[in-house]
Amino acid sequence: MRIAVLTDIHANREAFEAVLADVAAHGADRIALLGDIVGYGADPGWCCDKAAELVAAGAICVRGNHDNAASGASEAMSTLARKALDWTRDRLGEAQVDFLAGLPLTADVEGALFVHASANRPEEWSYVTSDTKATPSFRATTARLILCGHVHVPLLASCDLGGMVREQAFRTGLPIPLLPSRRWLAVAGSVGQPRDGVAQAGWALVDTGTAELTFRRTPYDVAAAARKVRAAGLPEELAVRLLVGR
Amino acid sequence: MMQIRPHEGLQIDGFTLGEKLHTGGFATIWAVTHPDHDLPMVMKVPTILDGYDGPTIVGFEVEQMIMPRLSGPHVPKVIATGGFDVMPYIVTEMIDGGSFLPVFQKAPLPLSDVIEIAARMVAAVADLHRQHVIHLDLKPENFLQRKTGEMVMVDFGLSRHDQLPDLLAEEFTIPMGTYPYIAPEQYLRCRDDPRSDLFALGAMLYALATGRNPWGTPETLRGVRKRLWRDPEPPRAIRPEIPEWLQEIILRALSVDPMRRYQTAAQMAFDLSNPQQVTLTARALKLKRDGWLQVFDRWRVMRKIRRFAAPASVAAQVASVPIIVVAVDLSPQGERLAEVLLRAVKRMLILEPDARIACVNVIKTARIGIDQGTDDQGNNLHVLRLVQLKAWAEGIDLPDHRLTYTVLEGPDPGQAIIDYATANEVDHIMMGARGHSTTRRYLGSVSAQVVAEAHCSVTVIRLPEGRAVEPRPALAETEAAAV
Numbered sequence: 064m065r066i067a068v069l070t071d072i073h074a075n076r077e078a079f080e081a082v083l084a085d086v087a088a089h090g091a092d093r094i095a096l097l098g099d100i101v102g103y104g105a106d107p108g109w110c111c112d113k114a115a116e117l118v119a120a121g122a123i124c125v126r127g128n129h130d131n132a133a134s135g136a137s138e139a140m141s142t143l144a145r146k147a148l149d150w151t152r153d154r155l156g157e158a159q160v161d162f163l164a165g166l167p168l169t170a171d172v173e174g175a176l177f178v179h180a181s182a183n184r185p186e187e188w189s190y191v192t193s194d195t196k197a198t199p200s201f202r203a204t205t206a207r208l209i210l211c212g213h214v215h216v217p218l219l220a221s222c223d224l225g226g227m228v229r230e231q232a233f234r235t236g237l238p239i240p241l242l243p244s245r246r247w248l249a250v251a252g253s254v255g256q257p258r259d260g261v262a263q264a265g266w267a268l269v270d271t272g273t274a275e276l277t278f279r280r281t282p283y284d285v286a287a288a289a290r291k292v293r294a295a296g297l298p299e300e301l302a303v304r305l306l307v308g309r
Numbered sequence: 310m311m312q313i314r315p316h317e318g319l320q321i322d323g324f325t326l327g328e329k330l331h332t333g334g335f336a337t338i339w340a341v342t343h344p345d346h347d348l349p350m351v352m353k354v355p356t357i358l359d360g361y362d363g364p365t366i367v368g369f370e371v372e373q374m375i376m377p378r379l380s381g382p383h384v385p386k387v388i389a390t391g392g393f394d395v396m397p398y399i400v401t402e403m404i405d406g407g408s409f410l411p412v413f414q415k416a417p418l419p420l421s422d423v424i425e426i427a428a429r430m431v432a433a434v435a436d437l438h439r440q441h442v443i444h445l446d447l448k449p450e451n452f453l454q455r456k457t458g459e460m461v462m463v464d465f466g467l468s469r470h471d472q473l474p475d476l477l478a479e480e481f482t483i484p485m486g487t488y489p490y491i492a493p494e495q496y497l498r499c500r501d502d503p504r505s506d507l508f509a510l511g512a513m514l515y516a517l518a519t520g521r522n523p524w525g526t527p528e529t530l531r532g533v534r535k536r537l538w539r540d541p542e543p544p545r546a547i548r549p550e551i552p553e554w555l556q557e558i559i560l561r562a563l564s565v566d567p568m569r570r571y572q573t574a575a576q577m578a579f580d581l582s583n584p585q586q587v588t589l590t591a592r593a594l595k596l597k598r599d600g601w602l603q604v605f606d607r608w609r610v611m612r613k614i615r616r617f618a619a620p621a622s623v624a625a626q627v628a629s630v631p632i633i634v635v636a637v638d639l640s641p642q643g644e645r646l647a648e649v650l651l652r653a654v655k656r657m658l659i660l661e662p663d664a665r666i667a668c669v670n671v672i673k674t675a676r677i678g679i680d681q682g683t684d685d686q687g688n689n690l691h692v693l694r695l696v697q698l699k700a701w702a703e704g705i706d707l708p709d710h711r712l713t714y715t716v717l718e719g720p721d722p723g724q725a726i727i728d729y730a731t732a733n734e735v736d737h738i739m740m741g742a743r744g745h746s747t748t749r750r751y752l753g754s755v756s757a758q759v760v761a762e763a764h765c766s767v768t769v770i771r772l773p774e775g776r777a778v779e780p781r782p783a784l785a786e787t788e789a790a791a792v
Contacts, residue, residue, distance in 0.1 A: 219474070224366055224393055231474035239473060240374050244366070244393045 064173065065090065066123075068251040068267040070097035070212025072114070073129070074104030074151065075255030075305070076291075078264040079113060081283035082254050089268060089279075095170075097212040097251060098127025098179035100163065102144060103301050104255050105291035107133070107151045111159040118162075126166035127179040127213065128188040134164035138188075146298055173271055176206035180213040182248075188213060194220050194230040197248050201228055208247050208269070208276075215253035217265055217278050221245040238275040249276055255288075262308035313396050315339060315354045321396060322389065324352060335365050335466070341400060343388075349403035350388055354396065367476050368466030369397055374473060375465045376401070379440055382459040383433035404461045406454035413449035413513075417520035417548060424555065427514045428581045433460040434510060435574035435734050438503045441471040441623050445495065447509035448487045449516075469500050471623035484530065489522040493537050493565050494617045496530070503623050504567040507577060511562025511570075518555065519547040523563060537565055537614065538607035543595040554584045557593035565607075567617050572630040575734035576665060579632060582733060588710035630663045631736035636726050636759075637670050638741055639697045646741035647701055650770045654705060654739060657768075665711045668702050669729060670694050671722040691716050723758035730763055738767045 067086040072079050086094065100114045101107035118124045132138040132148050133155060140148065155163075168185040170177040181189035181196070183203035191197050191211055197220040200209050219231045223245050233239050241247045252265025259265075263280040270276075289302040313319070315337060319326045327340035330351060341352040355369040376399060377387045385401035412418070412426070430452060437444060444451070446467040453461045467485050469475055477485065477500065484496045492508035499505070515523045523541035527533050544559055545551045558580050564570045571577040580587045587593075598604075620626035635654050637647055658664060672690060694716045705712060719725035730738055742756040760767045 221474075221476075223370075225363060231476075232478075233474060234472050237472045240378075242370050242374055244370050244373070244397070 064092045064271045066093045066095055066172075066175075066269045066271065067091035068095045068097065068177075068210050068249075068269060069254050070179070070251045070266075071099040071127070071215055071253035071255060072096070072101075072104075072110050073099055073253070073255035074101045074107040074110050075264075075288050076104070076106035076109050076113075077285070077288040078255045078281075078283045079110055082264045082266050082281050083113075085279070085281040086266070086268075091268060093121060093123065093172075095123040095172075095177050095210065096125070097177055097210065098125050098166070099129045099212065100124075100127070101133050101151050101155070102127075102129030103147045103292075103297075103304075104288065105295040105297065107154055108156065108159060110255075111155065111162060115159075115162045123170045123172055123177050124166055125170050125177050125179055125185075126163065126168055130163040130166060134160045143298055143300060147301060150295065150297055171206070174206060175208040175210060175269070175271070176204050178209065178211050180211060182206075182209050182211065190214050191218065191220075191248065191250055192216070193218075194228045197230075198222075198228045200248055201226075201246060206246070207243075208241065208249070210267070210269070211248070211250055212253065214250050215256055215258035216250065217252035217259065217267070218248075218250040219276070219278075220248045222248075233278060235278045235280055238270070238273070238277045241274045241276055243274060247276070249278075252278065252280075256304060257308045258304070260308050262306060312394070315352070315396065315398075321398070322391060324350075324389070324400060326352065335368065340403070343400075346388055349405070350400050351403045352398050352400045354398045357397075366393070366397075369399075371468060371476055372399060372465045373397075374476070375442060375468050375470050378470065378473075379437070379442065379465075381436050381440070382455065382457075383436045383461055385453075385461055385463060404453040404463075405456045408450065409452035409454055409460070410449045413517065416517045418517055420518070420551065420555070423514070423517045424581060424584075426517060427510070428578060429458065429460045430513065431510060431574050431578040431581060432734070433462055434506050435578055437462060438506070438574055438623060438627050443469045443471075443501070443503045443623060444506050444509075445469060445500065446486055447506055447513070448490050449513060469623075471501070475500060484533070488527045488533050489516075489524065491533060492567070494567055494619075496533050496537070497614070497616050499616055499619060501622070502567055502617075502619055503574070503626050504570050504572065504620070507562050507571050507574060508564075508567075510574075510577065511559055514559050515541065515544060515563065518551055518559065519544050521547070537611040538604055540599050540604070542598055543592075546596050552584070553589050553593040554580075554587040556595070557587055557589050560592040560595070565611070567620075572663065573627050575627075575632055575736070576630060579665070579667075579733050583713065583715070586713040586715075588708075628736075629661075630665065631661055632665045632667060632733060633657065633661070633737045633739060634667045634669055634726070634730050634733075634735045636738065636740035637668060637698060637701055638743075639670055639694060639701065643741065643743065646743065646770065646772055649772060650739065650741045651701065651704055653768070653770050657739065658705070658707070665713075666702075666705060666707060667713045667715060667733065667735070668698050669715050669717060669726060670698050671725045672716060672718045673722050674718050674720050691718075723755040723762070726755070726759050727763050730765060736765050738763055738765060739770065740767070741770045 094117055096114055100110050128138050133151050178185045181191050182200035192214055201222040219233050220228055221231055222228045251267040254264045257265045262285050263282045266279055268277045285305050289305045292302040324341045324343045329339055331338040336353050336355045339352045341350050355365050357365055373390050388400040391398040451464045484498050486495050490509040490512045492505035494502055495505050512523050524536050544556050562570055698714045717725040740756050756769045
């Protein structure tokens, strides 16, 4: 089975649409959304509806911290995120809020674990930014593959037979063999607000048949997304972020 | 973790283990059969010590990751792999010609054998590098031969795939490799330079030609380190009948700084199959090792060195020094076209400043019977063409060792160019195409044939439309034998 892993869409319709078209072109069997569908971007309603439509069609979807906050829970957040969330809340209908609030924190499909942030205590939203930070996730589950988001920067780590967790270098666009002798964790980047300096939507394609994972980037109309952020009166930093990918 | 140990008669995933063929330091090799697979096969099983045996496990993981991604005649075909949960293994086809080690133990070999074996080894390595893999542990034991002659490399436990994670990178703190053949940069723990394999090839070639290793058989890392400043005995000092050009190739491959070696295996293969084109430098003539003062100077620099300039990537390294064949039409009708082709070559050298240019001209010979190539007149024609080819290339500003001239002969000029390009691992062919004459349409054009059948990129140069010099058809096709 080929699973397209999309995370941190952050209400960026242009990026979401571009990635969905790219996913269709690559022929994925299933889509997984790893949370943070809303927050920061100018199209929370559309992205919520699209996510709900995908879930109705069989997509895996878990809840992110922004989804949690947008649906009423109190979350500790940066001022920037807080401003964007206040704006977002006013634009979500009841059904959309209910959809976000009803999402599970984790999902388990074909031996893979899907979660927004660190797999140990998912509700604490810890950032997986290094092999050290990935270690607790491996300890918390026996899943062969852990897929997460939250960081907005792609990362790959493996846990070998001796329990040693190491970050692994990879090349975007090239399939990485997920050796069966190890367990693997991948942060799938971010569709709607990449922060690794590449202003293209990031996602990952997992092939459970060949046991390969490919980090992908999809170009999208960044200028249009940034223009909408400005037009909506959201903080200027959020528009600039999209343009530079940081 | 591994649950069972291999033994004769063991059945696993449909494979039945037969005789144990080899016991190595880290693995055992077994003959195996499987009802679904007809060919002779071997199974490699790592010997994992009780408890956690890190180095062996990671080495085997690397093999399991890289080997299934390789293809072609120079690697064993992978049939199946098994996980660590029951018993880790890799099943591959059995290579019928056996190990290369016994051949090696007979060194020094007759020079014709040395050259022929070296060419086959280098071709195998070039093929591996094209597939983004650096072997990093080339030694005689790791070369097998097919009955059809191709060399097959085995044991990819220390290898590096340019596009995959390097599981070994941070795993160990000591340099990995086999001491007599390990390159200086590998000693400095660099694992991403394809030129390390060329160094190992140089060391093996040295041993085949002289009967000894360039730096003996060091048993400690300290002994390995010496090669950073100490030059080996020149091969011709050990065996005077070694030609200067072969010493040039061996010592160039053994240069300490990777920048001073051959930059790709294909370049080394080119020199081995075109000895008359090898440019001799001082090292070709060297008959004794450098004096102590020179060695001392090198020691002062090298003892502090941490690393050499690394290439961008295997792919970039292989692609940055392409071999470009330029097929030149030297007939009077092709004169204008040859000028345009020359301009195109010069432009290409701006884009590919490190390229090697091989200028080629074809003498078309009769299909049947003795032709002009064998009599005096024919020989004169050959020399004449060579002189013309050099005159044509005068405007190309390249050092001698990167500009070569070859006159080919054959009844089918297109095929001659294609064969030459294939044999020399050529990356790119540039050639002219004459105008669209009626006869050409019926007889087929040389350039169209090359474009259709060559294994590499082909650039076809045409005269700008409207100014084409239409060749007199009959003469052009039958007598003007050039491309």
